[in-house]
Amino acid sequence: MAVSPVELRLADVARAGFQELGGSRELLGELAAQLDKPVMQVLNGFVGVADPDAALTPILRLVEQHQDRARALDSASLARFCLLVGASPALGNFFIRHPERLEQILAGGGRVIGLDEARSELLRAIGAAPDALPGTPLTAEAGWVALRTRYRELLAELSLYDLLAGRDGRATDVFEEVAHCLSDLAAAAIDASLQVARATLLAGESGPPIQAERLAAVRLGIVGMGKCGAQELNVVSDVDVIFVVDSADESVVEGEALIRYGTRLASETMRGIQDPALEPPLWELDPNLRPEGRQGPLVRTPGSMQAYYSRWAKAWEFQALLKARPLAGDLELAADFTRDTREAVWTSASRTDFVGSVQRMRQRVTEHIADEDLEVQLKLGPGGLRDIEFSAQLLQLVHGQYDDRLHVAGTLDALRALVEGGYIARADGERLGADYRLLRVLEHRLQLQDLRRTAIMPTGDDELRVLARASGLAATGSDLRALWEETKREVRKLHLKIFYAPLLSAVAALPDEELVLGSDAALARLSSIGFRDPAGAMRHLAALTRGTTRRARIRRNLMPVLLGWLSNGTDPDYGLLAFRRVSEANLGSPWYLRLLRDGTDAAERLMRVLSSSRFTADLLESIPDAVAWLERDEHLAPRALAPLVEEMRSLASRRDTAAEAAVSLRAVHRREVLRLAMGRVTGVLSDAQVSGGLDAAHTALLDALLSAVRRDSAGSAPAGFELALIGMGRFGGGELGFASDIDLVAVYRGGAGENEGAAASPEAVSRYAMKIVGELRSLVSDPKFPVDLDFDLRPEGKNGPIARSLESYRSYYARWSVTWEAQALLRARAVAGDAALGKDFMTLADELRFPPQFPEDRVREVRRMKARVEAERLPRGGDPRRQLKLGPGGVSDVEWLVQLLQLEHGGAHESLRTVSTLGALASAVKLDLIDATDAEQLEESWEFASSVRSALKLWNGRGGDFLPTDWNDLEGITGVLGWESGRTTELEERWLTVSRRARKVTERVFFGYAEGERFPLQ
Template sequence: MLPSFDNLTESQLEANVSLFRAAGFSDPEAAVRAMMRITSLWRDAFEQKSESKTDPAEEPPWYWSLQRVCLEAPLKDFVLNVVDQYVRNAHEQFDVFALINSTPRALGILARLACASPFLTQTLLADPPCLTTLALHGRTSEMKSREQFAQEATNAMTASGRKRPQMLSELRRFQRREVLRIGMCDAFGLLDLRFVTLQLSLLADAMVECCLDLALTEAKVADLPLAVISLGKHGGEELNYSSDIDLVLICDQDSAVVQRVARLTIDGLAEDMPPGFLYRVDLRLRPWGEAGPLVNTISGYADYLIQDAATWEKQAMLKARVVAGDMRVGKKFLKRIRPLLFTDSAVDIRRSIQQMKERIEFRLRQRGKLNSEVKLGVGSIRDVEFLVQSLQLIHGELEPRVLNSNTLDSLVRLAEFGLISAEWYRHLRAGYVFLRTVEHSLQLLHNQQTHELPVDERQREWLAHRMDYPDAATLMRRFDEHRHAVRSIFDECLQFESTTLHSVAAAESMIAQAPATMLDTVLSWHALQERQLRLEEIFAGVDAGTEAIVSLRQIPARTDHWDLIVCGKDFSGWLSVICGLLSIYHLDIRRGDALTGEGINGFGDHCVAGRFLACFEVRLEVPATEPLSSLTFAENLATSLQEEIGRLGQQSRGSSIEDVRAELLTRFCDAVPQQSVSEPTSADVDVELIRLPDSVLTQMNITGADSWGFLYELASALSLSRFRVLRAIIDAEGSRVRDVLYVRERNGRPIESEERLQELQLAATLIKQFTHWLPTTNDPHHALARFRDLVSRLQPAVAWFDNMKSLRRPNVLHAVARVLGISQYLWEAFLQSRHQQLFPLLTNPEELAIRECRETLMLELDQACDRTYDATAAWAALNEFKDRHLFRIDMRHVLGHCRPFGAFSEELTELAELVVCRALEIAWRQLVPQYGQPLCEDGITECPWVVAGLGKFGGIEMGFASDIELMLIFAEAGRTAGADSVSNAVFFDHLVNAVASGIAAPQDGIFHVDLRMRPFGQAGSGAVSLHDFEKYYAADGPAWPYERQALVKFRCVAGNTGFRAAVTVACHRAIYGTGQFDFVAMRAMRERQIRQLVHGGAINVKLSDGGIVDCEYAVQALQMTFGDEFLTLRHPNTLRTLSEAARLSLIDPAHRQSIERAYVFLRELIDCLRMVRGNAKDLTLPTPGTRDWKMLARRLKSIHDSDVPLEELEA
């Protein structure tokens, strides 16, 4: 918090320095003095306005805005210093305080440019009136054509005088102002990279044309058959802020006049005169480079390409474009040379480009810059350009439509014609845009041609802030991600042999077919002659150092039953590992005896210390594709079991027992037949515990209904609860089991305390039963760990026995398993910390199937919050109500009760509306006693107001991790009627901020109140009058296009009923009044989102190309284009609007169906990603084929019963 306005005096210097230091200023004293200089100029200006009605002691609006801008800026000191300089430079030229008072955006522009570009900042400081144009002119981001640039430049030159030096100087000033405008639009995300570079290129076209016109005038020639051809980035209409322009001059017939005009043109561009040069001009791409003539004829250039040009010179001509001069000559030249570019073979082209790239990288490696060069290094801009150009040279002759001078446009064409895959296109485009943006940011620092990432950490931090990353580490991670993705594609594409491209779906299919399970190949058993001989060989093998030995033979007369002997080195959890692996391999234990340590089993077999011995009769539970007598079946099966038991045993002894449990549980759940857990039938068991006298062992007699993996579930539950099984006698007859286990504590002590005996009972019953339901969950390992934690938390509760009775019900266990196995967020945010209050919701799954109506919720809320007028208690009651019902709705969704699609969003949005309305009431009761009722300007009438929702809240589309975007609009200026009277703006700002702070978010993003969509964003007040609202969002108002677009989701949710209509009319007039949609600004916003938030080489379901945002923006474009004509399009919900657009024939019904299907699928996918962590931070899709990918697919099917395979995402 900074000092109040009236305390910015010399006497308060020390106190103010402390406040600035606490606010994060690195040089607080200098910052205080800068602020004092600004306020001094303000007071001087105020005193000169005798007609002003403002109290000079009252804090001016600009000071409040400046505080917000500085406190939110990453470079606070620099921003305040720039504002100080600007005010001092501007105050004698115009009323600068009137500007920043009425338009807080002006301060935002200064701050943004200060953090983005010292070069642009200096340009603005040297020409202060430019800020007025940038801040107030609603058409700042409009695209200008080459002709418009040229005409405006000519007008500026003509006004400066008729002498060449003055005209060239004015041309440079005009160019600086335009670069400033483009740079500002770039910094605020109003233009995407494609349009930034296009505007810079068209501006350069106009500058070349103006210099050529001046040269013709100087040479006293009206017309000349001379064409200026641009190559490189200028030719591709993708110019940087500080690029050279590569020019080639072509004529029909050479002459002295042509040479003179050419030289004057180049001098006009490159000559350094106040305020500098226009462009550095590179002429080395002409035939014979610097040794060749300045101007070449068409025939001479063609002869050079035929006889002497290297591949790289032909490659450079792919970007040739006529930018000035005689267009007839230029087009004739391009037509003549085009066929001459495709004379090399594909192998030669690839080899030449590879060698050229290797030479570039060799030089960079020698200078230690290979991995920091954005333009030329590994995975750099040049990789993308060379890849594109190689494919154009190889395929351009047969398919001329792939030829385009612009890299981004070329990528689109290459993808359209199948020369690169959709996956390659996405990664190359994202990488190219990212790297080019980094390059722009580097060059904007001081308008210098640099392409290397800074070594200095402070400079890297600055670069990160310029690109809207939180820190340099995040920037460098993105840099490495994109470089890796680009280079991988470059290497694959530039290899000599042809590359077969696979879609993601095809790749997944191949991955799925590659591994063959043990049961895919049916093999037979090698019988040993005598059981004792088998055991002797087995023990000898273990003694020799083998971890485990497995012997398997078919039982005579019972072809589907097998005799299995397993012996190995003892380890913790040995029984659960063996039983788990047998279940995974679909071997069901029918009877047997297993023990560890010295002893004799029921077959008379001896086991020695430090070993375990398991002798089982097992049955193969899946149908075999070949006769089981196949020779190698048993050998392979036994070998696989032996290797796995040995590996897992080593891991267990090596302190990796949790990893072993997680692997076994996940594989068990993947292998278990789904039909065995699909119905909520009872899986209960009876357990009798007998303490054996004179022994550390407790005998467990277990009977119950048999089920798939029964013994694994039991052994796993005991191991998880830190019990050690020393012997297990197994017997299964029909559908019943009768097992006897002998157990003790893991540390070797007997189980003595009643608490541990109770845990043993629970492990054998409740945890074992819970394990039975794990195959229905998404994350079995964490579900089981959370369940055990939950049970331990419930044990001390008074209602312990009632809780356990409820938990033993199969449908309750099933519900608990689904919840704990699907969402880490629901566990951490609710059950783990508030199990006593929220667990009862889970014990009544039937009640969760019913949606609570709005009236019931309102009645409960009234009872909860109206019991007290104490604000603290009221906020606590509101938040407790919110969390309980938020948890309940989430439970309903996870259990599949929120159907059809959209019902979950409706329930969450309804809850959010109730919470917001009640929060406003509580905040109102807090503020009115202090400030009084807000009144209109007449001092009598109560001032009406409304609160509107935006975003997903406004669109009735909330989901997991949705925030609540709000905007408060009040009727008019005025003051409150209390003794401590304040303006309505201040009162309503306090009101809406009290709501934002009063509604507690249980986790980042979840029901968090977001006020950033208000006019002027963070620099503006939290509440706005209707007049200011209309003025801000008017067609010629200062609102950015994306802010106006956001109003499509505007929906009044609280406040004066009559005033809602007036606000809605004003909102619709701002959105739909023009009947236009700013596609340029939309593309810029999308590019910025992708650059900042999408990992290189990855898919973000929300933000990547083709993600959910593209669906939403397409619908919003329809609304803003046709909403003035068709009133029924004016609805904040995307799907409803899409249906209405189809009904109105604005889109084809088939398109509507495909868009809706894609939109619903993406929304469901986002839902399944967010429900795990409960936040909106990262919606990156897992790598196909990984465990996370498979878990996501399971969630998608389980929660939404989706009929769209995850592999179809690319489609």
Template sequence: MTRRPGERGELIRHGFRSPSEADEALTRVETERGMSRERILAQISRAVADPDQAVQFLARAIDRAPELVASCEDDTLLETVLIVMGASSGLAEFLLRSPESLLAMHDGVAGFDHPGRIVDRITASVREETPGAASRILTGHEARTALRQAWRRELGRIVRTDLASEEPREIVDQVAALMSTLADAVLHAALTVAREELAQIKVGPGRVRDGELDALRFGILAMGKCGAQELNIVSDVDVMFVVDVVDGTEMETARAIDVGSKLATRVMQIINEAGVEPPLWELDANLRPEGKDGALVRTPDSYLKYYERWAKNWEFQALLKARAAAGDLALGNELVERLAPLVWASAGREDFVEQTRAMRERVTDHIPRDELDVQLKLGPGGLRDIEFTVQLLQLVHGQNDETLRVRSTLGAIERLCDGGYIGRDLAERFDVGYRSLRLLEHRLQLRRLRRTHLMPREESELAVLARATRAKNSGELIRTWQRLRIEIRGLHENVFYRPLLSAVASLPEESFYLTNEQAAARLRAIGFQDTKGALTHLAKLIDGVSRGAQIHRHLLPVILLWLGQRGNPDQGLLAYRKLSEQLGDSSWYLRLLRDSNAAAERLTQLLGDSRFFANFLEVHPEAVRWLDSPTHLEPKTPEALRRELERTIRRYDDEAGMRRAIRTVRRREMLRLAIGRFLDLNSVDVTARGLAELSTEILQAGLNAIERLDDLAEVAASERPPRFAIIAMGRYGGMEQSFGSDLDVLYVADPAEDDDAERAMKAAHQLVNRLTKLLDDPRLPIELDAELRPEGKKGPLVRSLAAYTSYYESWSLGWEAQALLRARPVAGDEELGRAFMALADTIRYPAQLDARELVEIRRIKARIEAERLPRGVDPRRHLKLGPGNLSDVEWLVQCLQLQHGAEIPGLRTASTMDALQAAQDAGLITAEEHETLQTAWQLASAIRGAIFLASGKCQDVLPESMVDLEAIARVLGYRHGEGAILEDHCLAVSRRSRKVFEERFYGA
């Protein structure tokens, strides 16, 4: 047939994306059925989401369902066919299978039907009425087909009205409520069929004895969206099954549970097993106690016992939506009423916040990475963000306010607004956001009658969705959705946290009127223990009309949100207040908080998870500047530190001034290193090296300061100390220093030949005392530990190079040679330091290690394990001396160095990790053993540092308290609730390390 010019353009104007294919389909309908294309196009209204799909299915109906096409002689019926087929391929396929269902769907043109009539029609679908005889309940495939067809007819009736609406967002709640009613009706009808089918089984394990079904009370509770009467177009229906025995009957409870389980299983099969007509939806009972592992059916008493003793907080959150839906409604209502007090008391449980957070994090974690940005339900700014916030507010305030005890999300938003828990503007934005996302979800699921929450990526599908939701085009649809995501993600802080400020100050938002008691309840839900103190801090921060108070009013909802996610919100808010008061209206501070989300969030992380930072940022508040950029937190080079310290010392003429200057630099750089490590911007190795380099520059600065003081006092050369050097030992010598650890050192002097040796050594000793006093810092102690010197505490604090030589050549013990393996000159006279190291090399890298010395090393190691571990401490938890931890790795490495250092240059290093790598390279250990030992050593080092940052104290024992473990885990980047995971990991790693140690150290 020849087409008029411009017909292609006309089809495009009607919304067809493939005009050529549409033209072929329209031509066929016109040719074979005599239906003019003009008449069809006249019915392609905005309500037809996908005109291409609609006309393609209409053309297919010519062969598969000609009576369907014949019925379209009526224009309104034609419009219904096009609307339904254009919106849902699933319903279109159903109309081809069951063309007689069109008239039922077409009833939707008059508007939504009464819920009672929906229930009546679904109930009637599984009954066969025969004139003059009692009705018969259908069973088997006959019942399943009839029930599923009836559901699809009712769905078509609902969506016909929905799709034709000019404002579909406004009727989302009505659609969802009708879908829930439809689900209830299906459950009731399926239960009727299930009872009949069980009654017909006369033999076999599925048999139910006469009278048992009559003696059984059986109810179905709807949960989730169905329970809230907010069901999607296509969604799993969450349920729980409850049974009891009819009063006066002799049926035992165990038998009632058994029969009830058969009924529940059969109901699920009727709805979801394969058949002639496709299944409806999954009946999901996994929200029941113990999930998939729990009993499918329980009595009310059994449910109550479980929720009283074992239930987690998320399970109470799930019960917010519980509703008697089918079966024995009185039994279902009884169970809901008995559980209600537990639900509304759950927010008062100690672990409420932790479990609720963990559940939300688990949901987000399970989203595949490639779906995160297209998830309507679970992703950031999705439906779950709204539901989570609303449910949290309900649980917190519903303890005392019964008006909040409603099931639906939209109803709860309205009640929260009426009660003053959220502002009207925010409630309206939440309402609009929820309706908009639910509309998108409904249209996506309707498209193919499949459960999905993913926004399409294809332009063609986006265009269909845009028409289905009344958007102008796909571009507007995406812009609106993205704007919604951002807004909804931010609404949580506004809805949950901003009203707290109205409880402590007079703010313009009059629709917020939380009482102090309500504000305290909300703070407890966030995780604050001292709610009175928290309200006081908030009031102080926002009081007045200063610029700082104004900025804090805008910022505090976000700050509270972030602090609530930390381990110790009370500590964090107190420290935040002190810091803010100390810095006052400093322009840089307020500007940083206002303009840099990253800096503000990092600040709450430091203050809320670390006692060290909460206390120490008071001493150096300017460090907050560094949080805006990772480059500010990189360790300073030794050269930069040296230049700064030299300039600083030259500015002072007195010891007190020099002491303050050196102390300031050390505190500042320790803080920089600590923040960098805490935020995981610097590795354990980089941090350890940075700490060692800082200590070296501080020691040298101290010596330089003393020399300058002597110059200013014009002390004669003959009265000054001799040449002097400091040798680093232990972890400091290996550049493996950790926070709060002592600095193991040796002091060596070299009196001149013409000098009085006794006087010179006395002056050297005084130099050490002066250096110790000069570097003293009560806030951040620096402990110079010389116990590794010859003869230990009994030996002289300072020795001459000649005395060291004499001692090591004549008297040194094996442990002293071992200690020298990590010796390194760090401060003082460089030439003297090199001379000492030349001496040390002759001791620590022997040409051959005598077998007796190896036995002695093993004996000493065993003795240390037996005697030096603190009494009462589980050895496995000691990070330094415990099996498989630092000491084991270091002794094994040092043993290899003593045995092979003379012949393998790579082993001649003070670094444990470098020596371990050299041992692998030389074939002394395997790659697997290297990995095991390295992991154990680095993990123990990281935990020691984390303990210091979390508590502000130096400790070598992995704590047993879960609270302390949680704090350490937080510092190490674990999520909330993963302290036990850290503990298990640490113990497992050390076990593997110990095995390697025993095989290599004792078995060599």
């Protein structure tokens, strides 16, 4: 006896998951009465169901219309039926129409069905249609109904299996098995529909009948494409196919008749799946991936297919063929088609702009989504299934040219193969695989509800709650929304990382022989792309790629592309050697190969650095983890002075001695110089940025190291002792390049107080100061990176004491100073040590370098000194026109001219009181001291000479002041400057042009010669 609905509490109904409590309680009571079961037992069947409210009505209708069948269901079967209908009210309505196998399906608890069994079941179903007499053809309508009915019964069994797994939290675990089974069901349904189609054409139900002999000679191969081809089909999805037709007997049917019969047979097969009938269509059988799409013929012969794909097919068509497999009909004919197109598929990536075309196609897919659907598209939107599928397919097509292990159709199989082959990071591949399963489970559950194609995520709370319960992926609708948003973000991030990796385009464009290391063709290729010692290069390659580990596989995948990038540099042989050393140094760094493979710019930039700059490559070997900086521009940006000083002072304070501090400080200094060198060679930094960065690095090193040296000897320091370092030359002017010296002078004061009870004599203070400076010079020298402090600009030059007191400087300048020393002070700047003393020294320097008057005799003296420098200091034997520093129009010409203007007018014009050459030149233009055009020509020559000197240092590690005559060195300079290869003549001509113009300005403005006079060095 059924329990009265009054005895069923609303709280019990709510706990079961119902939303409409009052109405549901009444219907549950009615259902219990119809089934003659206790109402609580009936209610328990709805616990855990996705949408109990939606399930209740179709179940009640089935019980009313088929009471005997319904009452035969035990409690377990009833609960399974509730679970099935709660997730798919559409299947509930199906069983109202066709309840015959319901009890058997529910008792079985769901199952997966293999291809052979599915074919057998569906073919048996169409052969057992009620109006089919033995030996007579099956009618189309009856065949369609029988096929679709049995298909949905099998689908219900599979769905029940899937839902039960989902209730246990295993929906993503069984996804591949379920998708494989759905693909098999589709193949079996198409085969069955083809059999109905043949019977229909024989009987003449659609058009004129075809003779049995002629129809038997028509071979129709059906090739599965898309998800069905990859055996990862949805619950309801278009099943993409291509029809191939051939004749089994050309004496019976051929030519136009073959195409005509094949077209009718294919069309009728499609009708059996998708045309309206008493039992609704299953899904759409879509042939639009065929050659020429909708505009092309529905069927083609094998010869026609081959001609099309060899001549006319576009990149996307080969991408589509990636998933092609024999599906139904004449499987041998379909297999021949897939086999004949394999080579074209796996060589398609070598087509011009293949990678770009695939990337643009993905963008177009997103652009065509309606605005209101963009963020809820599970399939096509950003972070959706297409992002994962396109990422995997593009990697397959690019690398599959050379690796047969990637010749798989399924997305998950492809991700596994790509991970195993080292083409994507293991974590990335596993994450994408997990995300793909999750998204596909959501898609399956959405489509199962109404048995219709959809990929739109619901936004309403009720719909999300139902989907969460159906999938078992989240406890609530809000949890599912959060999970979906997080998955989208992760998928999109990984897609952008993988899909737009620069390695893809580079690999796609590789000649085949580059992938066969050790072959004669590879040796010839190495030679042809610029390796002077291909045998030596091959030895390095063998060392880099030896072994069977995943690390070795990744290196093998990378090397062909890296070799191409190395060849773009001036010295690929040295670059490859340096790459081997850097790689060995980073052997234990898990991020290293991942960065080269997945990084946006790192790999290409590293190859450029190593093959274009020995200076940088040598430094990089001592700091191999600096490779990581190449991924992002901001990591190559020069660091500001303040944080560098803070870092170095902190390091020094934690070391017991100055010698120990010096080791750490030199490492930081070397690190910063390397950062600047990498930034310049890669084109991230300008020469002006490099100058600022070098100034900060040198200044911070001197500051911290001087503090450490003084701390070590603090016990013997004279009372009140102060020491300051004054930058001179290009260091003082903040205009350093990689080839610049670090010019300094040292000044001290103090020592009048007592030390250990005795007054320090001036001599003792002097000795102490020179000891400090000597230790500084010794400790700053870096065995791995030469850093020399040049004190030659001090009073009396090399013959004078290396450090003087402030009063000694004052006395010397008052009595003995000559004009060149005042000129040298124009770029003096306090850089380290005691700030007050540095400031006082600069006050003294101002008195000399910016005098109120600079008489004509001193002007003539400056000119004579310049002429003497040109006559005596230019190296003999070299072409003076190629001298970047002292030659005509070189750095010296510009600086002497600017400095003369400062000496003459700096006392009257504060804007000229700057240590910057170009800053003073700009001020001189504003003060009308020099013509703007003349200043522009001077600036151009000075900047170009400075840039070339730095580039030469970066290129060969040695530097020099002459523009080389050797072609290889000239090519190296152009490479560092970022010029295209082969512009060495242009480099020479440009220097000769800008220096000639600057020299004319120098002769006219500095020397005061009139046009046409004979000039020095002309």
